[in-house]
Amino acid sequence: MIERVYIKDFVTFEEVELEFNEVELEFSKGLIVFTGPSGAGKSVLMRGILSIFGYFDVNAALSEAVVDANIDLEKYGIESDEVIIFKQIKKNKNRYFINNQAVSKKTIKEIAANFLDYLSLRQIKEFENENILNVLDKIVRKKDYYVKLNEYKKLFYEYKKLQNKLNGILKEEKEAKEKKEFLKYELEKIESISPKIGEFEELMKIKKDLSKVEKIKEKANEAQKIFDFEHEVYELLEMIEEDSEFFSNTMNELRILIDKANEKASFLENVDIEEVLDRLSELQELIRRFGSIEESLKYYEEKKEELNRLENLSFEKEEIIKKINSLKENLNSLADFITQKRKEAGKKLEEKINYFLKKLYMPSAEIVFKEIELNEYGKDKIEIIINDIDINTISTGEFNRLRVALLASKLEYETNEKSLFLDEIDANLSGEESMSVAEVLKYLSSKYQIFAISHQPQLASKANKHFLVTKKDNKSYVKELNKDERVEEIARIIGGKEKSEKAVEYAKELLKGARG
Structure with a gap:
């Protein structure tokens, strides 16, 4: 307050x-x-x-x-x-x-x-469907009813999620043909290159080595001459009585390295430089687009999965439709129960409204239930009719009295002051x-x-x-x-500035009646 x-x-x-x-x-x-x-x-x-x-x-x-x-x-x-x-x-x-x-x-x-609530002239907030349903739910006041009402709301949330998912699939289906063609093109492009992790670095090293293949051959031939003096070294080590094992091991290792150099040179001479450059160009295109070969392969797997999902949309759609239909059946059953209880509450509310409308010199009202599409509140649309006239078309005076009658009718069910x-x-x-x-x-x-x-x-x-x-x-x-002062003011309202004795007496009577 x-x-x-x-x-x-x-x-x-x-x-x-x-x-x-x-x-x-x-x-x-x-x-x-x-x-x-x-x-x-x-x-x-x-x-x-x-x-x-x-x-x-x-x-x-x-x-x-x-x-x-x-x-x-x-x-x-x-x-x-x-x-x-x-x-x-x-x-x-x-x-x-x-x-x-x-x-x-x-x-x-x-x-x-x-x-706080503010009700301005012709404001229909309290007559909105959600608010009337809320009043009816309070009138029902039964534990099993609220259990089912909460169950309904939980199921409707799942139902709505599936509906949104289905709408997304239906939209995807319309675009699927063009999208599948694009995905196939993307996958085929990567598949045609068939990149492997580490391949680009290996080819860059081959490209670098190709530029020095002649130098490798030349130096390998020069290095080979060292073996012409190998015998003299053994003789010297024998003369000075030193162990020749270390020298033997070193020379063997050197032979292996020179052989490797010659093999490498021989391999490089048989490499097609144009093929290497073409392959590097293909891999560079992927790296330029995706940042790395690893990222291009990750993209490939993602798009492959997306294409697979698009090709199985019809199956996914059928599964979702089955779930939606099953949920809808349960929701309708719960909504029927909720509607039945609300209609019983509606009769009580209608009686109360008409009790107050009679006091307010107004004709009786009728609470009418209409079935609408399932929504988070059920499938009930409530309308209040007076003399077969919608409340939106009645006079301001009638509307205000109906509003007062509704406020009074739901008073005992309100928990908040x-x-x-x-x-x-x-x-x-x-x-x-x-x-x-x-x-x-x-x-x-x-x-x-x-x-x-x-x-x-x-x-x-x-x-x-x-x-x-x-x-x-x-x-x-x-x-x-x-x-x-209240007597004076009420008398002014009754008779204007020139307050008559009758106006004053009537004001006193009104105040006396109010206290009584």
């Missing part, structure tokens, strides 16, 4: 401070009504309060609201406290704070949605109709904290707190009215 509101330098308001007296410094559940002459700034003030919670752009230099609500602020990265303080400061730009921690406007509104902002909910109504709306709103205020603007005496008389908005010299003011 909102406990206190402070606004400074806001349009025609210099300063606004809304709170109870010194003994009771907070709003509580109850009906809080703002009245005053047309153009005084009631709607401006309402927008100013709502702007603190992100519903409108802020135009005040400073605005602040103290809220008592059970919200897990830590999940938003905000430190929790006994109360939540929303603050907005406007200098060069708007800055928002919760408990003195800077936050975005989006976060402000997201957090405020936990405890909320602050509810209503913009001229009793506009365009007769006195009798206005009183009926006021009485139902009074009933709602047992759980909701209701902020309402009114030009009717009936709603003003039912208020737990009555604030008067006035304007003088282009400056707006707001004050809480005491008992006598």
